[in-house]
Amino acid sequence: DAGVTQSPTHLIKTRGQQVTLRCSPKSGHDTVSWYQQALGQGPQFIFQYYEEEERQRGNFPDRFSGHQFPNYSSELNVNALLLGDSALYLCASSLNDNQPQHFGDGTRLSIL
Amino acid sequence: GENVEQHPSTLSVQEGDSAVIKCTYSDSASNYFPWYKQELGKRPQLIIDIRSNVGEKKDQRIAVTLNKTAKHFSLHITETQPEDSAVYFCAASISGYSTLTFGKGTMLLVSP
Numbered sequence: 394d395a396g397v398t399q400s401p402t403h404l405i406k407t408r409g410q411q412v413t414l415r416c417s418p419k420s421g422h423d424t425v426s427w428y429q430q431a432l433g434q435g436p437q438f439i440f441q442y443y444e445e446e447e448r449q450r451g452n453f454p455d456r457f458s459g460h461q462f463p464n465y466s467s468e469l470n471v472n473a474l475l476l477g478d479s480a481l482y483l484c485a486s487s488l489n490d491n492q493p494q495h496f497g498d499g500t501r502l503s504i505l
Numbered sequence: 506g507e508n509v510e511q512h513p514s515t516l517s518v519q520e521g522d523s524a525v526i527k528c529t530y531s532d533s534a535s536n537y538f539p540w541y542k543q544e545l546g547k548r549p550q551l552i553i554d555i556r557s558n559v560g561e562k563k564d565q566r567i568a569v570t571l572n573k574t575a576k577h578f579s580l581h582i583t584e585t586q587p588e589d590s591a592v593y594f595c596a597a598s599i600s601g602y603s604t605l606t607f608g609k610g611t612m613l614l615v616s617p
Contacts, residue, residue, distance in 0.1 A: 426604070435596075
């Protein structure tokens with residue numbers, strides 16, 4: 394049974410570019426949440442998707458957007474990248490937010 | 506919004522000693538408190554969690570206590586082993602299991 398998978402594992406971009414990160418939830422899970430983890434910090438909640446809709450959102454600018462597909466997989470898009478967007482981006486999934494979530498290994502995004 | 510403070514930032518113990526990590530939260534509506542262990546370069550893994558209607562929960566060498574009045578909760582690890590070395594994060598949620606506010610983490614070092 395595959396757990397939460399994320400791609401790519403590493404990514405290097407330059408300021409001003411756009412990036413798309415991908416997440417496949419654990420089998421049987423329908424809720425996907427995204428977190429940003431800066432070096433030496435705890436993860437920060439970006440947003441949560443359920444039934445292809447953004448259900449909750451943290452304190453992140455509109456440059457951060459997402460999407461959930463009918464198969465429950467999800468994408469995180471970041472536009473106009475800033476140096477401060479360099480971080481580990483974690484995806485987590487659960488079943489309708491009624492059980493503890495499972496995290497993926499993350500995508501390490503570096504902005505030059 | 507919710508704010509979670511975690512102490513200490515680093516904790517060094519000898520193998521076999523006990524370790525205690527403490528967290529405080531600001532929003533009295535928070536009702537779910539998980540603890541995650543993150544080894545270097547790996548995903549956060551849930552090690553124990555507690556809901557607000559419970560004061561204490563144990564799982565072998567790990568226990569969590571919650572004081573709702575004081576708005577703080579603690580992780581207790583007994584008989585520490587070198588493989589317990591990692592960064593530990595506490596978190597709190599006002600709704601569901603997924604919209605978590607994390608503390609900044611505690612690096613636990615267990616020396617043989």
